[in-house]
Amino acid sequence: MMNVNWLRSFCTLVEEGHFTRTAERLHMTQSGVSQHVRKLEEQLGTELLVRQGKQFSLSGAGERLYAEAQDVLLALSNLELAVVEDPPYEGEVRVMSPGSVGLKLYPQLLALQQRYPKLTIDYRFAPNTDVEHAIAESTVDVGFMTTKSTLADVSCTSVAEESLLLVTPATVEDADWDTLMALGFIDHPDGSHHANLLLGENYREFQHSNLFPRKGFSNQIGLILEPVSMGLGFTVLPAHAVEAFPKPELIKVHKLAHPVRETLYLCSLRHRPLQKRMETVIAEAKRWL
Incomplete structure (x- = not known):
């Protein structure tokens, strides 16, 4: 594999056209620059410079190497920058x-x-x-996440809390137990978990969400309240999902005696x-x- 330092010394020498200026630019000695070029020639098995006293010109191999090496050195420089740099907005x-x-x-x-x-x-x-x-x-x-990870490789830090809300059709005035049983439950992937947390704290009759007639299911967070808004059942959802519903006039959020909030973890x-x-x-x- 070609030594990058030797290659950089060779390309800089071609650009400067002079050993002294090349050494100054690279913070090396003139003999160090000469040595790098000699080692590169030995590795490639060909002459790169045609030397005439203190002057030189490029051989055919030297011209081809310089033409190709510029792209290689630029790519390596860009790679180094990409690894070292850590821009906050890119x-x-x-x-x-x-x-x-x-x-x-x-x-x-x-x-x-x-x-x-x-x-x-x-x-x-x-x-x-x-x-x-x-x-x-x-x-x-x-x-x-709304629960702390159990995996050793995952680090979790509490960053916020989010309320769980009981949501019914707008026509429901009092969300007592009999009313909820009559309405039935609109389920979702976290429906049972959320119902256990909120309803378990506020209704002595509650044991599990399976007690309610199941009136629907949606795994699309933006659509869970659609059937509720149409009078087809009730559900329990986090506050952010309720706030995002585009037809708030068709649903009602009920204030319960014992509010429940989920911890949100980063x-x-x-x-x-x-x-x-x-x-x-x-x-x-x-x-x-």
């Missing part, structure tokens, strides 16, 4: 979270990308377990340092949570 950041958090954060992160077009946001909506495994497998950079791979662009995204996310 590059891709992969984020994953449950849907409710995503409804809150994704528009704000897109606005961040508008301000810094070289920043790319890759946002995926997924349940907690998928977020956890994606972080552990390094397929995402930053994750938000999660990342434990032993992987966060790059500055990831820190930029995290700071913006925290601002809106």
